[in-house]
Amino acid sequence: MKNKLTKEEVLHVADLARIKVTEEEIEKYQVELKKLLDDVEKVNDVVGYDDEILIAPWDHNADLRNDSDTRMLEAKEILKNAPNHTGNYITVPVVIGESEGA
Amino acid sequence: MKYLEKSIKEINDLLKKGTIKPIDLVEEAFERIEADKDLNAYITLNKEEALKQAKELETKEVNNLLFGIPIAIKDNILTKDLRTTAASHILDNFIPIYDATVVEKIKAHNMIIVGKTNMDEFAMGSSSRTSYFGAPKNPWNNNKISGGSSGGSATTIAARHVPFALGSDTGGSIRQPASYTGIVGMKPTYGRVSRYGVIAFASSLDQLGPMTQNVLNNALLLNVISGHDPRDMTSSHREVEDYTRLIGKDIKGKKIAVPKFLMSDIVDSEIIKTIEGVIEVLKENGATVDYIDMKYLDNAVTLYQIIAMGEASSNLARFDGIRYGLSHKDPKSHEDLYLETRREGFGKEVKRRIMVGSYLLSGDNAKTYYNKALSIRDDMAKEFDKVFKKYDYVIGPTTTTTAYNLDDPMDDPSKSFMDDVLVIPVNMAGLPGLGIPVGFDKNHMPIGMHIIGNKFEEAEMYRLGSFIEDKLNLDLNPKGGE
Amino acid sequence: MSKYIPTIGIEVHVELKTNTKIFSPSINGYGQMANSLTNEIDLGYPGTLPTLNEEVINLGIKAATILNCKIRKQMFFDRKNYFYPDNPKNYQITQNRTPIGYDGYVEIDDNGVKKKIYIEEMHIEEDTCKSTHRKDKTLLDFNRAGVPLIEIVTKPCMTTSTEAKLYLEKLKELLFYADVSDCKMEEGSMRADANVSIRKNESDPFGTKAEIKNIGSISNVGLSIEKEIERQAKLYDEGKTFKEQTRRFDSKLNDTVLMRVKETGNDYRYFPEPDIPFVVITDEMIENVKKTIPMLPDERRETYKKLGVSDINTTKLVQNRSLSDYFNELLAEKTNFQIASNLLLGDISAYLNMHEKLIADTTLTKERFLDLIKLMEDKTLTSKNLKDILDDVLESKKSITEIMKDKGIENITDDKEIREVIKKIITENPDSVNDYKNGHDRAIKFLMGQVMKETKGKVNPQVAMEILTDELH
Incomplete structure (x- = not known):
């Protein structure tokens, strides 16, 4: 087993996480991330468990919220922490393209 | 002024009689905090507001036991109009626009928030050294860590600044620092305390809990913060009982299990010996103690790494420089805004965990790692169910060592996980875990014991905790009870 | 063109009609x-x-029911992780593994040929925020963030743009009628994506697909599918291939435009949402929701036809849900449904359109409407009369006969009485009678005029004409 990730692998995970990494950092991450990935590899050594999953230790099923109750904040509250805003809008200081999602 | 050394009941009586006012308590708390500035227990102090609030309380009736009592809040719990940073550069200017549910409850009880305590960045770490604001110091030895992630809360409680603090525990972050600093820390059953307004690290593991100097105070604070919250779908409907109700009761006939893994050679022998001493006391007082085998305990850290890092990578995606928090100036594109803001804003440990977490969920890895972890987690929880059919408590040491040095190396990314090896299974299964001090090592650093209860059996755990507390009668003031 | 078989699948997002967000x-x-x-x-x-809105689950059950889907009794949500400025948490809460509905279908009628369009699954999710692009920045409005959506995904089972259009029309009609969504494509409360691929033979594997995103109208869905089939066919004809890609329809160019080529498929890093416990749907919940489902369009059309309403009136009525709902209140009554539909679609519709009102905003109660139909049917009231009193019929609470009285419309409906008058006119005008018998048609008009004069216009002309003709023979 190799003891570090390739540079490309580091760049790939950094991209997934949307974190810019410097050349110097890449070298460190090659080793550090590999160490963590080796740790989690141990999950494949565990045997004897069944297929059922535990997503979270919920003690009850979902309660549903009544659609008639409303609670909102004023726009000025909403804008308070926004680094960039114009009028009532929060802004992204560059023009973005088409959405990926939904 | 030494009012804060008194019991809550005594303080309450003095307040009721008008002998003292809340402002006396607040001023005393700040004197103590300011005298211990070096401990770096707080990220943000709330002095002005606390004094103002104390003044306002003078016209109000002393309507509950915790009225007017100072409390410290971990800095990943949102406090309206009071800076909340999660010890991260990315939030170091963040002023919440709402209160966490627990903060609402604390305010409704007229407790006085003195400040926001230091912690590992986004609660990721076991020594509070990943804090953007520098690590808090252990009051027992200022060269040692206070543990983490709730290191600041542990520090301020151990140093006797205030009687109450809130911590959060995702994989030991209340109990482990409690153990390192000689205080009492409870991670309640998952769903016992609302998570609304707590900056999520790993949503299926996170839980808030009280950190205090003794078991009684711990139960008193749990009484305040527990209960169903319609804003948190995972919060339980179980009625809140009086968690102090079994304190002082005996433990005759109680069945206690000690999983052999928790007493194996991964734990320092000094700690094992101390725990064995406690076990003898328990036996002498009518409890039965069995050493048992439990499956999956040794897998808990691996599961934790997968689940906690996976969830964290998603929970921390929202810090992007658009709606709040740090924002990279003059980005070239929105992608550039993300990349640069998150590079500037997150520290090393957080970055590592987000990157690994993203990787573990990507493509086929979700199947290879994440789903597998959830499956094993289910079996681990069932294993605990089996044990609790026969036993009232599961006990063991809280940590494998006592607090280590602040300047110990931080280059092993696995180290912070391994520090919590004994306490992580509790979070996996959603069980309550109580950490109490049970002795000291040769350097007079505190040793902690971990009591695991069945779900929603916090009152029973306080029974055992208070019993041990009473029997051992340790001097837990690091300043030697001046 | 015809040497390729297109394969079309449609994904539709509809915003749910709830009071609050999901x-x-x-x-x-x-x-x-x-x-x-x-x-x-x-x-x-x-x-x-997150806290989950009860009404979203109800509307999900409703949509699943009317789309003939199976309903999942226990489900959870998933996080779909992707970074985008319109995605506030940078993950969207959706249902990836346990969609609320699956294995359904919608039946379309393609020129008399019925076909089932199969629905793979439908799931509940949250909408993103709305972004508006300016020349130097992008404006974000979070009013839309968290609006509940249902995404409905068909199997790749359509082969023509017509089928796709018919499917969308049918889907829109159903969801609108069941009050699941407004389905306003122009306001974005209904959005459609089309997946298009082509292949030579039925036995070939599916061709490379292109997804056309966010098409703004049903007709543009049809158009973009046709254009896309053409484009792909041309490429294959030239011996070229292309990569799986996302395109959009440019209504100015009237063609699809490349947005991006899918490199390795999106990596959304789905995992179960830990913040929302299992949602359990009970039989009781399903039954309660079913009770709120109104009569659906197909059943309405069938019913109306059975009651003697003309095809054209049937179609028109079902196109106007508020009129159709109003009409449905009559179904248990004994009345003339053709006249009822004529009235609703004729003068009443004209009035409603002019005054921008709904039928429910008028004073025309069921009882008054039944009276009106009866008066029209027995010809006490003429179409001309109706125009004179329509405002009162729809604005006052007086009975129809009272309104007629106030306006001096007192039609003689008794045949005997009319016959007496006519007999008198015939006796008084022997010349005209002769003229008529000699084949002068105009003479009968004169005689009718005399009848109307004598009765001051209070007889129904049709009835009078019938009796007059009878008496002349």
Whole structure:
């Protein structure tokens, strides 16, 4: 087993996480991330468990919220922490393209 | 002024009689905090507001036991109009626009928030050294860590600044620092305390809990913060009982299990010996103690790494420089805004965990790692169910060592996980875990014991905790009870 | 062209008609001031948690029911992780593994040929915020963030643009009628994506597909599918291939335009949402929802036809849901349904359109409407009369006969009485009678005029004409 990730692998995970990494950092991450990935590899050594999953230790099923109750904040509250805003809008200081999602 | 050394009941009586006012308590708390500035227990102090609030309380009736009592809040719990940073550069200017549910409850009880305590960045770490604001110091030895992630809360409680603090525990972050600093820390059953307004690290593991100097105070604070919250779908409907109700009761006939893994050679022998001493006391007082085998305990850290890092990578995606928090100036594109803001804003440990977490969920890895972890987690929880059919408590040491040095190396990314090896299974299964001090090592650093209860059996755990507390009668003031 | 078989699948997002958002108690509204319908949850603030809106589950059950889907009894949500400025948490809460509905179908009628369009699955999710692009920045409005959506995904089972259009029309009609959604494509409350591929033979594997995103109208869905089939066919004809890609329809160019080529498939890093416990749907919940489902369009059309309503009136009525709902209230009554439909679609519709009112806003109660139909049917009231009194019929609470009296419309409906008058006129006008018998048609018009004069216009002309003709023979 190799003891570090390739540079490309580091760049790939950094991209997934949307974190810019410097050349110097890449070298460190090659080793550090590999160490963590080796740790989690141990999950494949565990045997004897069944297929059922535990997503979270919920003690009850979902309660549903009544659609008639409303609670909102004023726009000025909403804008308070926004680094960039114009009028009532929060802004992204560059023009973005088409959405990926939904 | 030494009012804060008194019991809550005594303080309450003095307040009721008008002998003292809340402002006396607040001023005393700040004197103590300011005298211990070096401990770096707080990220943000709330002095002005606390004094103002104390003044306002003078016209109000002393309507509950915790009225007017100072409390410290971990800095990943949102406090309206009071800076909340999660010890991260990315939030170091963040002023919440709402209160966490627990903060609402604390305010409704007229407790006085003195400040926001230091912690590992986004609660990721076991020594509070990943804090953007520098690590808090252990009051027992200022060269040692206070543990983490709730290191600041542990520090301020151990140093006797205030009687109450809130911590959060995702994989030991209340109990482990409690153990390192000689205080009492409870991670309640998952769903016992609302998570609304707590900056999520790993949503299926996170839980808030009280950190205090003794078991009684711990139960008193749990009484305040527990209960169903319609804003948190995972919060339980179980009625809140009086968690102090079994304190002082005996433990005759109680069945206690000690999983052999928790007493194996991964734990320092000094700690094992101390725990064995406690076990003898328990036996002498009518409890039965069995050493048992439990499956999956040794897998808990691996599961934790997968689940906690996976969830964290998603929970921390929202810090992007658009709606709040740090924002990279003059980005070239929105992608550039993300990349640069998150590079500037997150520290090393957080970055590592987000990157690994993203990787573990990507493509086929979700199947290879994440789903597998959830499956094993289910079996681990069932294993605990089996044990609790026969036993009232599961006990063991809280940590494998006592607090280590602040300047110990931080280059092993696995180290912070391994520090919590004994306490992580509790979070996996959603069980309550109580950490109490049970002795000291040769350097007079505190040793902690971990009591695991069945779900929603916090009152029973306080029974055992208070019993041990009473029997051992340790001097837990690091300043030697001046 | 015809040497290729197209394969088409459609994905539709509809915004649900709820009062509040799916995971937060802020109002689900359109066209309000930016960021005025939000709270900390919609903004994805640190520490916020979702709470699931009951009405969303009800509407999900409703949609699943009318789309003939199976309903999942226990489900959870998933997080779909992707970074985008319109995605406040940078993950969207959706259902990936346990969609609320699956294995359904919608039946379309393609020129008399019925065909089932199969629905693979339908799931509940949250909408993103709305972004408006300016030349130097992008404006974000979070009013839309967290609006509940249902995404409905068909199997790749359509082969023509017509089928796709018919499917969408049918889907829109159903969801609108069941009050699941407004289905306004122009306001974005219904959005459609089309997946298009072509292949030579039925036995070939599916060709490379292109997804055309966010098409703004049903007709443009049809158009973009045709254009896309053409484009792909041309490439294959030239011996070229292409990569799986996302395109959009440019209504100015009247063609599809490349947005991006899918490199390795999107990596959304789905995992189960830990903040929302299992949602359990009970039989009781399903039954309760079923009770709220009104008569659906197909059944309405069938019923109306059976009651003797003309095909054209049937179609028109079902196109206007409020009139159709009103009409449905008559179904248990004994009345003339053709006249009822004529009235609703004729003068009453004209009035409603002119005054921008709904039928429910008028004073025309069921009882008064039944009276009106009866008066029209027995010809006490003429179409001309109706035009004179229509405003009163729809605006006052007086009985129809009272209104007629006030306007001096007192038609003689008794045949005997009319016959007496006519006999008198015939006796008084022997010349005209002769003229008529000698084949002068105009003479009968004169005689009718005399009848109307004698009765001061209070006889129904049709009835009078019938009797007059009878008496002349």
